[in-house]
Structures are given as structure tokens and as C-alpha cells.
Amino acid sequence: MAKAAPQSLRKGIEVSISMAEAAMQANVDVVAAYPITPQTHIVEHLSELVADGRLDAEFVPVESEHSAMSACCGSSASGARTYTATSSQGLALMHEILYIASALRLPIVMAVANRALSGPISIWNDHGDIMAERDTGWIQVFVENGQEAYDMTFHAFRVAEDHGVLLPYMINFDGFILSHVIEPIVYWSQELVDQYIGLYEPMLRLDTKNPITMGPVGIPDIYLETRKAHDFVLRESKATIVKAWDEMEKLVGRRYRPIETYKTDGARILLLTMGGVSETAMTAVDALREAGLPVGLVRIRLWRPFPFEELYEAVKDCEVLGVVDRCLSTGGPGGPVASEIKGALYHKDKRPKVVEFIAGIGGRDVRVEDFQDMAKKTLSVADGAPLPPFELVGVRE
Amino acid sequence: MSESRLPGWKDLTLGLAILEPMSARNNLTGSWRSERPVWDHTKCIKCGVCQMYCPEACISQDADGYFQADMDYCKGCGICSRECWTQCITMQQEEV
Amino acid sequence: MIEPFNVYAARLLPSQELFAQGHRACQGCGPALALRYLLKALGPETIVANATGCMEIISSSWPETAWGVPWIHVAFENAAAVASGVEAGSKALRRKGRIPDKKPTVVAIAGDGGTFDIGLQALSGALERGHDFIYLCYDNEAYMNTGIQRSSGTPFGAATTTSPAGSKSFGQKTWKKDLAAIGVAHHIPYVATASIAYPFDFVEKVKKAAAVEGPALIHVFAPCPTGWRTPSNLTVRLARLAVQTGMFPLYEVENGKYHMSVDLPFLKPLDDYLKPQGRYRHLTKDVIAVLKKGIDQRYNEILEKCEANHE
Numbered sequence: 001m002a003k004a005a006p007q008s009l010r011k012g013i014e015v016s017i018s019m020a021e022a023a024m025q026a027n028v029d030v031v032a033a034y035p036i037t038p039q040t041h042i043v044e045h046l047s048e049l050v051a052d053g054r055l056d057a058e059f060v061p062v063e064s065e066h067s068a069m070s071a072c073c074g075s076s077a078s079g080a081r082t083y084t085a086t087s088s089q090g091l092a093l094m095h096e097i098l099y100i101a102s103a104l105r106l107p108i109v110m111a112v113a114n115r116a117l118s119g120p121i122s123i124w125n126d127h128g129d130i131m132a133e134r135d136t137g138w139i140q141v142f143v144e145n146g147q148e149a150y151d152m153t154f155h156a157f158r159v160a161e162d163h164g165v166l167l168p169y170m171i172n173f174d175g176f177i178l179s180h181v182i183e184p185i186v187y188w189s190q191e192l193v194d195q196y197i198g199l200y201e202p203m204l205r206l207d208t209k210n211p212i213t214m215g216p217v218g219i220p221d222i223y224l225e226t227r228k229a230h231d232f233v234l235r236e237s238k239a240t241i242v243k244a245w246d247e248m249e250k251l252v253g254r255r256y257r258p259i260e261t262y263k264t265d266g267a268r269i270l271l272l273t274m275g276g277v278s279e280t281a282m283t284a285v286d287a288l289r290e291a292g293l294p295v296g297l298v299r300i301r302l303w304r305p306f307p308f309e310e311l312y313e314a315v316k317d318c319e320v321l322g323v324v325d326r327c328l329s330t331g332g333p334g335g336p337v338a339s340e341i342k343g344a345l346y347h348k349d350k351r352p353k354v355v356e357f358i359a360g361i362g363g364r365d366v367r368v369e370d371f372q373d374m375a376k377k378t379l380s381v382a383d384g385a386p387l388p389p390f391e392l393v394g395v396r397e
Numbered sequence: 398m399s400e401s402r403l404p405g406w407k408d409l410t411l412g413l414a415i416l417e418p419m420s421a422r423n424n425l426t427g428s429w430r431s432e433r434p435v436w437d438h439t440k441c442i443k444c445g446v447c448q449m450y451c452p453e454a455c456i457s458q459d460a461d462g463y464f465q466a467d468m469d470y471c472k473g474c475g476i477c478s479r480e481c482w483t484q485c486i487t488m489q490q491e492e493v
Numbered sequence: 494m495i496e497p498f499n500v501y502a503a504r505l506l507p508s509q510e511l512f513a514q515g516h517r518a519c520q521g522c523g524p525a526l527a528l529r530y531l532l533k534a535l536g537p538e539t540i541v542a543n544a545t546g547c548m549e550i551i552s553s554s555w556p557e558t559a560w561g562v563p564w565i566h567v568a569f570e571n572a573a574a575v576a577s578g579v580e581a582g583s584k585a586l587r588r589k590g591r592i593p594d595k596k597p598t599v600v601a602i603a604g605d606g607g608t609f610d611i612g613l614q615a616l617s618g619a620l621e622r623g624h625d626f627i628y629l630c631y632d633n634e635a636y637m638n639t640g641i642q643r644s645s646g647t648p649f650g651a652a653t654t655t656s657p658a659g660s661k662s663f664g665q666k667t668w669k670k671d672l673a674a675i676g677v678a679h680h681i682p683y684v685a686t687a688s689i690a691y692p693f694d695f696v697e698k699v700k701k702a703a704a705v706e707g708p709a710l711i712h713v714f715a716p717c718p719t720g721w722r723t724p725s726n727l728t729v730r731l732a733r734l735a736v737q738t739g740m741f742p743l744y745e746v747e748n749g750k751y752h753m754s755v756d757l758p759f760l761k762p763l764d765d766y767l768k769p770q771g772r773y774r775h776l777t778k779d780v781i782a783v784l785k786k787g788i789d790q791r792y793n794e795i796l797e798k799c800e801a802n803h804e
Contacts, residue, residue, distance in 0.1 A: 029585040032578060056589055058581035063618030067574035070615065073567045074542060074578025079592065080585050082578075100567050105412040166411065199591070204411050206540050206563040206579060208597050213415035213558035215566035222555050225406035226413050232406070413555060419513035421552065421559035426515055445504050449692055450729050452518065452526040454510045470514040474521035474718075475726030488726075 008252070009187045015146035015178050016041035018185045019085075019111055019171075022153035024055040025193045026109075029080035029200075032060035032071035036090040037123045038175040039113040043085055065090035069097035069108075076106035077214055079205035081157065084108065087175055088115035088129040095133065101168045102137030103230060104215055107160035107200070108168040109153070110138075113175040114275065114326075116362040124363020125175040127275065127326035131336045137230050139169040139237060140304040142275040146183035149173045151254060154188065157197045158244045165237045166203065172303070174276035176363070192251055235305045258307035259314045260299045263289055267296030269378040270318045270352075274300045274337060275326065277359075277366050284371030295375045300337070308344050315345070321352040322378030324371075328358050334390030355381055356390035364394055422470075426453065430473035432488040434466050440485035447477035447486060506692060507533040511561035517551040521725025523715030523732060524548050524604070524631040526689045531629060534699035535598050537562055540579055544572035544603035544612060547638045547717075548631065570611040573619035573628055576601035580624045598703045599626040605646030606636045609670045620679040620708045627702045627709045630672060633717035641720040645670040648740070650784045651772045653720070658775035668787060676710035677746050683709035685745035685754075689716075690733035694754050698745060714741045722771020734766040739792035744799060751798035763788065 011018070020042045023031070031050070033043040049055040060075075062068045065086050076082040086094060091112055101108055116122040117129055130140065139159065143149045149171065156169040173179060188196075204212060218226055238258065245256040260278075263285050264270060273281045278299040288295040298314045298321075300307075315321050325335025333339045338356040345351040355378045360366040370393055381387055410416055434447075447464050448456040455470035456477060466477070478486040511532035518525035524547060532539065541564040543549045549566050552559040567575045580599045586592045601619070603612050608630040616628060635653045636642040643656035643665055652664040676684040682705040687695040695713060702709030716732050718725040735741040738761045743754040763785050767773040776784070 029589065029591075030578065030581045032581070056585070058585045060577055060581050061622065062574060062577070063614060063621070067571060067577070067615050067618055070567055070571035070574035071578035071581065074565065074575035074580075075582035076578075077565050078540075078579045078582030078586065080582030082582070096568060097571070103412060104565075104567070204414050206565060206583075207592075208538050208540065208563060211418040211537070211561055211563045213418075213553055213560050213564045214412060216413060216415050216553040216555040216558060217550055218413060219555055221403055222409075222413070225404070225409060228406040229409050415553070415556060415558040417558070419511070419559065419561045420557045421513045421515035421517075423557055424515035424517065426517070429520065449506060450526065452522050452529065452728070453514050453516075454512065454529050455514050467514065472520040474728070475724070476521055476729055479726040480729050 008189065010184055011187055012182055012184050014041060014180065014182050015149050015173065016180065017045050018146060018150040019153055020045035020049065022150050023083045024049050025188065025190060026081065026154060026157050026197060028055070028057050028083040030058045030060065030075040030082045031084060032062050032068050032075060032082070033084045033086070034062050034065045034068045034090060036065070036087045038115060038179045039085045039087040039090070039111070041179065042111055065093040066097060069094040069101060072108045073097065073101050073104065073106055076108050077104065077206050079200070079202040081200040082108045083110070085111040085113070087113040088117055091129045091133060092117060098133055098136035098138060100215070103226065105166040106168060107166055109156040109160055109171070110168065111153070111171045111173065113179045114172050115175040122362040125177050126361045126363070130170070130172050131327040134304070134336065137167070137234060138304060139167055139234070139241065140172060141170070141302055142172045142300065143178070144276055144278045144299065146178065146181065146185050147254070148256070149178065150185050151248065151252070151256070154193060154196055155244055155248060159237065159241050161200045162240050163203055165233065165240050167234060167237060172275065178276045186252070188252060196248065196251060238302070238305045238307065241302060256301060257310070258302035259310040260301060261314050262297040262299070264296035264298065264314065264318070266294055267318055268294040268382050269320045269322060269375065270296045270298050270315060271371065271375055271378065272298045272300065272315070272321055272323045272337070272341065274303065277324065277326070280366060280368055281324070281371045284368045284375060287368065288372055288375055293375070293379060295379065306340065306344070311341070311344055312348060315352055316348070316350060318352045319382040320355055320378050322355045322357060322374050324374060325356065325358045326360050328361060328392065334358065338390070353381060353387060355388065357393050358390060359393035361392070366393070370394065425469045426472050427469045430471055431491055432473040432475065433468065433471065433491055434475070434477050434486045435489050436464060437485040437487070438463050440483045442483055444482060446480050446482055450476050450480045452476065506696060507536065509533065509536065511537060512552070513559040513561060515557065516559035517554060518547070519719045519725070521718045521728040523689050523717060523728045524633055525551070526728070527631045527713045527715045528602070530689070530692050530695050531600070531699055532562065534696040535600065535703060538595070539598045539600060541565070542567070542572050542575040542579055542599070542601045544601070544607035545569035546604040546607050548602060548604065550638060569607055571615050572601040572603040572607060572612060573615040576626045576628070577619045577622065577624045580626050601626060601628045603630055605630060605632040605634060606644040609646040609672060610644050617679065620676065620681050620710065623707050625707055627699070627711060630712045631715045632712060633715050633720060635720050637717050637720040646672070649787060650776050650780055652775060653772065663776060663780045672712045673710070673746065677749065680749065681708040681710060682706065682748055683745070685711050686741065686743050687711055687713040688732045688736050688741060688743055689713065690729050690736065691743060691755065694743060720772070723769055727769055731766065731769065734761065737761040738763050738766045739788050740766055742792055742795050744795055750802045751795065752802060753796065753799045760792070
């Protein structure tokens with residue numbers, strides 16, 4: 001196919017609305033969703049698009065998130081392109097079914113507006129919800145801005161439905177601070193979308209012409225092998241994920257990598273972030289660099305499969321890494337991201353020390369000055385200060 | 398199933414789907430049986446009630462219209478014998 | 494007494510078997526018989542979403558399946574939601590011309606625990622949304638798969654492993670939840686009770702359920718010799734006695750109108766039904782009297798609804 005001219009249209013639009021419209025452009029067949037703040041604008045807009053005839057899909061207004069993910073499993077197993085969105089308690093209610101969706105190899109795409117978990121109940125942003133779903137066997141990506149949230153919706157369908165992958169895909173975007181903001185977003189033309197993702201061709205589906213049994217009992221003779229096969233395909237999906245980003249770059253000119261670096265050249269210390277706070281962190285790094293401090297930033301975009309090699313490449317030359325978690329592992333080692341980073345580096349001969357910060361919990365603001373402060377504390381460890389225990393940034397005594 | 402015939406993780410179907418419908422027929426449940434149904438053709442009226450109520454779907458009709466259980470699958474539950482209108486089916490102890 | 498059908502009518506049941514021999518159900522399993530009839534009634538153009546439970550476990554132990562139709566199991570409490578998704582997906586793909594425009598019958602299957610208890614919310618949601626599907630609850634009156642624990646489908650007085658009889662307990666203290674009434678309360682086009690002892694009635698009801706537009710709920714009574722502590726050969730006989738004693742009346746509700754399926758000139762003595770069952774062995778005359786009163790009252794309520802319909 002000849003490369004289409006990259007027709008584009010820049011719109012000032014709410015990020016959630018753009019994600020719903022990306023799902024429309026992806027021509028999804030079924031949306032099964034239950035409302036939860038701050039995911040609501042996505043599903044409200046999708047139901048409008050269906051009501052207005054702009055999207056030819058079945059909108060299934062289920063009675064819970066548990067049923068949302070269950071209906072998505074049924075829909076995807078029937079061969080339909082399937083989309084949903086949720087957040088926080090809703091994601092937690094789906095928990096059981098998330099594992100099954102991935103084990104059944106159903107390429108469901110789900111947007112997760114990251115939000116704190118109860119209790120106390122909080123509708124505000126952190127990563128407590130998604131960290132509880134770390135091991136569900138889904139592809140998990142964190143986006144930093146509206147453009148990325150929109151672009152990643154196409155990437156999700158492209159990768160999830162690839163016959164070498166066939167895994168569900170979660171797009172994590174920060175609740176409110178990303179979901180409810182209006183940003184300038186460059187829309188893809190429908191031709192580009194069609195060229196990039198095409199139609200979903202299931203490898204197996206519930207079809208009366210070929211009656212298969214999906215989801216049988218995994219006796220001890222086979223359960224272990226299914227887990228190994230699942231782990232293998234999720235790890236191997238990284239190649240497809242990166243290839244699909246490469247192709248997106250060719251089509252629309254935006255470049256996405258599993259790990260992104262910012263001003264790391266000559267940096268003695270690096271901060272490490274994930275999600276929407278990264279842009280604030282960049283502003284902090286800019287200011288510190290201007291002040292002459294050797295500080296840089298690493299951002300994780302691809303959380304599952306975990307990009308071990310890319311991460312090591314990005315951090316191996318710094319002296320100390322300041323990991324900024326958005327979730328507290330209560331009674332555990334501190335932050336779940338820091339735990340994974342330390343695990344990933346443990347066997348390396350050359351590795352940075354890791355200082356742990358837990359910031360922006362339950363919607364607590366993380367300001368540029370906070371990142372500057374975290375960077376300076378990290379730098380002090382590089383200068384010989386003892387390694388501090390993990391810090392809950394901004395907590396009042 | 399013997400260890401050697403079990404597939405490795407690379408050989409599994411997508412999502413562990415079972416592609417062969419009704420393959421449970423490979424599982425010969427007749428070995429569970431301690432009693433077997435025996436039909437007395439002198440009493441049988443060929444009504445088919447035994448076939449109808451068999452939870453194993455293992456009773457079939459022969460060329461002469463009489464019914465018989467497939468001993469590969471019959472678990473010996475005795476429902477056919479109990480439900481038979483003419484009481485033409487007796488359950489007989491399996492001998493080892 | 495058997496159904497008022499011609500003796501030779503046994504052969505009139507559709508002959509195709511789509512629930513295979515070699516399934517791992519216990520000897521004399523009532524629910525396995527229900528599935529056999531279900532698929533005879535529906536034929537191969539059927540897609541099943543099965544809840545976790547006995548029938549899921551005994552039919553799908555890798556690497557073998559008893560199923561001759563496409564089948565999916567996701568979890569315990571969500572058969573109705575999975576079926577909703579299958580129905581929606583199939584509908585969208587047919588409308589968009591992605592698959593041939595031939596509508597399969599979508600069936601959700603769950604036991605009494607997966608329906609009355611943990612699956613009730615998903616069932617209510619699916620009925621309310623109006624998906625075109627059949628929900629089949631096979632009722633063996635306890636959580637048999639996990640070892641005979643009580644459910645809200647367990648009848649008054651029955652002993653289970655979590656409603657045991659003891660010096661201070663006569664077994665289950667609560668009354669069986671009225672599943673059909675819950676279905677009727679959703680104003681769906683078709684609700685029916687059925688029994689494995691009455692296969693023609695059951696098959697006809699499944700066919701009706703498949704023919705209506707929108708949701709249909711069938712509650713089929715299916716004894717469990719293992720859980721009820723009864724000889725395996727009594728399965729059908731007990732199912733029949735449950736109907737004849739008024740324990741489990743057979744009726745259907747079409748667009749809200751009740752109709753009794755098996756008219757009984759009189760109710761057989763309840764003892765005929767209770768005596769052969771280990772789960773009722775501990776019952777005293779006093780408790781049986783309470784049970785009898787409750788059963789009669791419920792039976793008469795159904796009769797009244799059916800008669801109101803004929804007035």
C-alpha cells in the first residue's frame with residue numbers, strides 16, 4: 001500500500017474525549033463499560049458516538065466492572081474488537097477477570113484512568129490501582145500526555161491483535177490531571193488509522209462452524225506450561241510493541257520508546273518517573289540543569305513487559321537513581337516501581353544506588369519544587385550522604 | 398496420561414483452547430462401573446425410556462430395535478434399570 | 494407415573510448428541526442429563542458460556558472436552574455477563590457484515606450457587622439489558638463442586654456441610670429463593686421451571702426460550718446423588734417426585750402469564766420424596782410439618798397465579 005500523506009488535524013480537546021474518538025476511529029465492535037470517576041468521559045462519549053450513529057458498535061451498559069470485563073471476554077472471544085475503560089475500585093473489581101482475559105489471549109483494549117484505591121475513598125490520582133494489577137499478564141503502558149493517550153489507543157489495537165501477541169493491553173493515564181484536561185491533540189486521518197490497524201482477524205473465535213472449548217480446566221499436568229507460555233509471549237511482545245512504535249513514527253512522526261531519557265548526558269543522578277508527572281519532572285530538571293546541577297530524568301513508558309535491557313542502558317552510567325513511585329507498598333519495601341528497579345539492577349556489577357520517593361499519593365500535588373528537592377536529596381547521596389529510607393514526599397508529621 | 402505424551406509449553410494451543418469437539422469420548426468412563434445393565438429382550442417393549450434417561454448418552458438401539466449400553470462409557474448408575482417400564486433391565490455385579 | 498406422552502415418544506427426542514460420553518460427572522448425575530437435553534433441544538447453532546461449577550469441571554478437563562458446540566468458561570459469578578458479551582459481539586459482527594448473518598443461540602449455564610448467590614447480579618444485569626439469550630440454571634440445591642455446602646437454593650431442612658443437622662440444628666433454616674419470580678420481576682418474555690424427569694417438557698421449554706426475542710430464564714431441577722446422599726439410580730425418580738409432591742412445580746411464565754405445565758390432581762405424600770434422601774434423614778415430624786406447610790403454600794401461590802391467568 002502506498003504511504004498515505006500524513007493528513008492531520010490539530011484539535012483542542014479533552015484527553016478522555018480524544019481517547020473515545022480514537023476508539024471510534026479504530027472502529028470497535030463492542031464497548032462494555034461501567035461508569036467510575038474519572039473514567040466517565042470516555043464511556044459517556046462512546047455511548048454518544050453510538051447513539052449518534054458515528055460508531056457502529058454495541059454499547060453494553062453493564063451493571064458492574066466485574067461484568068464489564070466479563071462481557072469484554074465474551075465479546076472478544078466471539079471475534080469482536082472490544083474496548084473498555086475503568087479506574088481504581090472498578091479496576092480492583094475486575095481483578096479476577098483480568099488474569100483470565102490475558103490467559104484466554106483475548107486482545108481487549110482498556111484505558112485505565114489511574115486513581116487511588118480506597119480507603120479512605122479518594123477519587124484523585126495515584127498509581128495504587130494499577131500496581132495491584134501488575135501481574136495480570138496484560139501489556140501495560142503509561143502515557144504522559146494527551147497526544148500519547150490518543151496515539152497509544154491505536155498502538156494498543158495494533159499490538160494486542162497481532163497474531164504473534166494476542167494479549168490484552170492497558171493504557172494507563174493519570175486520572176483528572178490527564179483525563180480531564182484539554183490539550184492540543186493531532187488527530188490521525190481515518191486512512192492512516194485503517195492503514196495502521198486494519199480489521200481484527202481472530203485466530204480462534206466462538207464459531208458454530210468450528211466448535212472449540214475456551215477456558216478448560218488446567219490440571220496440574222498443564223497449568224505450569226500455560227503459565228510459561230503466557231510469560232513467554234508477554235516478554236516477546238516487546239519486539240512487536242517497539243516495531244509498532246517504529247511504524248507509527250513513520251506514519252505520524254512521533255517517536256515512542258519503552259524507556260525515555262531526558263538530559264541524561266553527564267548526569268550524576270537521575271530521577272525516574274512514570275506517567276503524567278514526568279512533564280513536571282522535566283521542568284524541574286531544566287531548572288536544575290540551568291543551575292549547573294548534573295541531573296537528568298528517565299521515564300518508563302512500557303511497564304509490562306518490563307524493559308530490562310532498555311532500563312539498564314538508560315541508568316547504568318549514573319551514580320544514584322531517585323525513583324519516584326506513585327504508590328505505597330504498605331508494610332513492604334516502599335514503592336513497587338523502586339522494588340522492580342532494584343530487582344532489575346541487583347545482579348549488575350555496575351549499578352546506581354537507588355533512593356526511593358513516594359509522591360503524589362491520593363491526588364497530593366507534586367510541584368516542580370518537590371522534584372527539585374528530590375533531585376537534590378538524590379544528589380546528596382551521590383556526594384556521600386547515607387542512603388535514606390524511602391520518603392513519603394510531603395507527609396505531615 | 399503418560400508423562401512422555403504431554404506437550405511442552407511451546408506446543409500449547411492459543412489460550413489452552415481445546416480444538417477437538419466432544420473429545421471427552423477418549424475418556425473411557427466404563428472403568429468406573431461396578432454394576433452393568435443387562436436387558437431381558439423377552440420383556441423389552443423397545444420404548445426407549447432407558448436411552449432417554451441415560452446421563453452418559455451411552456445407550457443405543459440395535460438393528461432389531463433393542464437397546465444396549467456402550468460399556469466403554471456406562472458408569473453403572475442404574476437409572477435405566479430403575480426407569481424401565483417393564484423392569485426388563487437388571488443391574489449385575491461386575492466381576493473382576 | 495410418567496409423563497402423559499405416547500410410550501414410543503422417547504424416540505421423538507432429537508437424536509443428535511452434542512454433550513459427549515466420557516464426561517466426568519458422577520454416576521447418575523442429574524445436571525449432566527440436563528445438559529444432554531439442552532443441546533438436543535438447541536442443536537449445533539449454539540454458543541455456551543458456562544460458569545465455574547460441576548458441569549464446567551466435569552466437561553472441560555484439559556485435554557478433552559465433552560462439548561460439541563462452541564463453549565467458553567471465564568469464572569464463577571459471571572456466566573450471564575460473558576453471555577452478554579458473546580451476544581453483543583456476535584450481533585455487531587453480523588450487522589457489520591464480518592460474519593455470516595446467522596444468529597446462534599447464546600446460552601449461559603450455571604448451577605444454583607452460580608445463579609441464586611454469586612451470579613445473581615450479573616444475571617439481573619443481563620436480563621434487564623434485554624440480551625437475546627437463554628440463561629439455564631441447573632439446580633442441584635447446594636454447592637456440590639466444592640463439597641455440598643448450602644446455597645440459597647438449598648431447601649428448608651436439608652443438611653449440607655455448612656448447614657449440618659445437629660443437636661441444635663435441623664439443617665438449612667432458610668427457604669429456597671424463588672428464582673423464577675426474580676426472572677419474572679425483570680419482565681422478560683419467557684421464564685420456566687423444568688425437570689430432568691420431564692424431558693419433553695424441558696426440551697419444549699428450551700425451544701420456546703430460544704425462539705423468543707430477548708432474555709429467557711430456565712430453572713431446571715437436577716438431583717445430585719452425591720450431594721443428596723441417594724442411590725445413583727434414583728436421580729430421575731426423585732426429580733419426578735419433587736414435581737409430584739409440590740416441592741418443585743413445573744410452570745412457565747410467558748410475557749408475565751403463568752401456566753402450569755404438569756397439572757396434578759393431588760400432591761403425593763412429601764415423605765415419598767424425603768425418605769430416600771440422606772440429606773433429610775434427620776428431620777423430625779415437626780420439622781417436616783413446617784416444610785410441608787411451606788411447600789404447600791408456595792405451590793398454591795403458583796396455582797393461584799396460573800388460575801388468575803385463566804380467568
